[in-house]
Amino acid sequence: MSSPEARHVSPWVDTMPPPDLGATDPRRLDADVLVLGGGIVGVTTALLLQRAGRQVAIVSAEPIGRSVTTHSTVKVTYGHGALYSKIKDTLGLDAAAAYAQANVTGFQRILDLVDDLGIDCTLERGRPHVVYTEEATKAEEIEKEAAVAQRIGLPVSLSPDVPLPFEVIAALHFQDQATFHPGRYLAGLAEAFVHSGGMVVEGVWARDVDEDSRICHVETTAGRMSAGYVVVATQYPFLDRGGQFARMKATRSYGIAGVLPGGVSAGMTINVGSPIHSTRTAHLGGEDLLIVVGEGHEVGHVSDTGERWTRLQEWARDRFGVTDLRYHWSAEETSTLDHVPFTGRIAPGSERVFTACGFDGWGMTNGTASALLIRDLILGQDNPWAATFDARRAATGLPGKEFVKHNVHVAKTWVRGRVGGAPKGSPADLERGEAAVLEVEGEQTAAYRDEQGTLHAVSSVCTHMACTVAWNDGEKSWDCPCHGSRFTPDGDVLHGPASSPLPRRNVQ
Numbered sequence: 001m002s003s004p005e006a007r008h009v010s011p012w013v014d015t016m017p018p019p020d021l022g023a024t025d026p027r028r029l030d031a032d033v034l035v036l037g038g039g040i041v042g043v044t045t046a047l048l049l050q051r052a053g054r055q056v057a058i059v060s061a062e063p064i065g066r067s068v069t070t071h072s073t074v075k076v077t078y079g080h081g082a083l084y085s086k087i088k089d090t091l092g093l094d095a096a097a098a099y100a101q102a103n104v105t106g107f108q109r110i111l112d113l114v115d116d117l118g119i120d121c122t123l124e125r126g127r128p129h130v131v132y133t134e135e136a137t138k139a140e141e142i143e144k145e146a147a148v149a150q151r152i153g154l155p156v157s158l159s160p161d162v163p164l165p166f167e168v169i170a171a172l173h174f175q176d177q178a179t180f181h182p183g184r185y186l187a188g189l190a191e192a193f194v195h196s197g198g199m200v201v202e203g204v205w206a207r208d209v210d211e212d213s214r215i216c217h218v219e220t221t222a223g224r225m226s227a228g229y230v231v232v233a234t235q236y237p238f239l240d241r242g243g244q245f246a247r248m249k250a251t252r253s254y255g256i257a258g259v260l261p262g263g264v265s266a267g268m269t270i271n272v273g274s275p276i277h278s279t280r281t282a283h284l285g286g287e288d289l290l291i292v293v294g295e296g297h298e299v300g301h302v303s304d305t306g307e308r309w310t311r312l313q314e315w316a317r318d319r320f321g322v323t324d325l326r327y328h329w330s331a332e333e334t335s336t337l338d339h340v341p342f343t344g345r346i347a348p349g350s351e352r353v354f355t356a357c358g359f360d361g362w363g364m365t366n367g368t369a370s371a372l373l374i375r376d377l378i379l380g381q382d383n384p385w386a387a388t389f390d391a392r393r394a395a396t397g398l399p400g401k402e403f404v405k406h407n408v409h410v411a412k413t414w415v416r417g418r419v420g421g422a423p424k425g426s427p428a429d430l431e432r433g434e435a436a437v438l439e440v441e442g443e444q445t446a447a448y449r450d451e452q453g454t455l456h457a458v459s460s461v462c463t464h465m466a467c468t469v470a471w472n473d474g475e476k477s478w479d480c481p482c483h484g485s486r487f488t489p490d491g492d493v494l495h496g497p498a499s500s501p502l503p504r505r506n507v508q
């Protein structure tokens, strides 16, 4: 990244006042429903259940407003690239219609919550979201998406006239979509929840959940907690029992925000194809910023992640004339192999534990729709997208081509870590800024010497399911190529599904 003024933080985190949530002692939690996770899914679910008369508590590893939700592009839209046609092809037209109904409802619920609670989150309504292509070979994909969207009743139109300073070949327009500030939105929801008697505990990791016919027990880093129902809203579920990990991919994407030159046309857009460039504008810190997000890759599969920001920076400069960068950041998202979220009871036989994940980059509306669904399931109410979103299909679905490809790759990564092992070596040979996975005294060791010369050495075996972690040079972290867990050089968990640190190694 060649722009020293661009701060390494998400613009939303940087401009978010900390919410006023009081202080809850984890030992005094008393809840009908324990929600694990303080992102859009967790906070919305907690608020909706509280409004339905349940006593609810949120337990979150990160503080509210520090999770993926506040590292997103934050387009509030039910125009999801070319997903409707992909879902129609894999699961059928009815599933695509149920997905649309969920997301239109999630979209509307966000607008209603902002109005009801008077949340000051710079919500801008009435903005079009445009899905476009510059490649002649992709025009058909856009036309197909338009046809499927029209068949399931979405009001879309095709026109190559787009809010971009360059020409495109085909574009699909979803009118009346929205953007907001996700940190302010989450803070508004969480404050309303707390002011009505909800409890929030931050900085606590959940590690396991047991349930019987009456109650659930959650093992956490702050001790054991109990509740009638548990909602695992941790993005990637840290529980393996539902098999979701075998049908999900974790992708890391990169974001930049820079000053948009006056008079340059820019709107809420995304291309189909690769690399993705997703854009929107935002007025932050008194400036009009262009946000560009994309250049994604599966977590742990790329070491020189810094070059992803450079490529985004070049694209924003060449296409929009953006030269003054303000922010750069990255974040992780999960997607299911059939592109529909896993939301509902976490596993066959489980009655009291719920999950919601796999939003494929569209978690604002999918996350809100998932919160509505979990509320309905806990209250015993029907929900029109329950069958399509059902998380238990992860354990019961047939292994398709994508399933085999994904899991062969995970298995190969696992075996490579065990059988080939790491090269024998001495961390003493590492230069400043260098990292390597080495066999040291018979132990697989992930070692990094920082720019000050201090050596950080931890086990290289991921505490989720024992794959070998890989170095992420752009962000100075150990990332797991199997399901996307990330760790600091000292082994602390940055991102799940792992919830336990990599043990430290005492080597020189």
Ligand SMILES: Cc1cc2nc3c(=O)[nH]c(=O)nc-3n(C[C@H](O)[C@H](O)[C@H](O)COP(=O)(O)OP(=O)(O)OC[C@H]3O[C@@H](n4cnc5c(N)ncnc54)[C@H](O)[C@@H]3O)c2cc1C
Pocket (backbone or CB within 6 Å): 036, 037, 038, 039, 040, 041, 042, 059, 060, 061, 062, 063, 064, 067, 068, 069, 070, 071, 072, 073, 074, 075, 076, 077, 204, 205, 206, 207, 233, 234, 235, 238, 253, 254, 255, 293, 330, 331, 332, 333, 356, 357, 359, 360, 361, 362, 363, 364, 365, 366, 367, 496, 498, 499
């Ligand atoms: C770069 C990028 C751009 C995106 N752009 C858009 C967009 O424009 N529009 C859109 O709709 N979606 C977008 N998304 C997707 C969207 O941001 C996510 O789908 C959504 O924020 C996920 O919300 P969540 O509540 O599931 O997860 P999170 O917001 O990550 O919340 C998870 C919570 O769980 C906690 N947690 C994790 N593990 C544990 C544990 N073991 N115990 C306790 N707590 C735990 C975390 O601390 C956190 O509070 C984007 C995603 C990315 C990565």
Ligand code: FES
Pocket (backbone or CB within 6 Å): 462, 463, 464, 465, 466, 467, 480, 481, 482, 483, 484, 485, 496, 497, 498
């Ligand atoms: S994230 Fe699953 S093995 Fe590492």
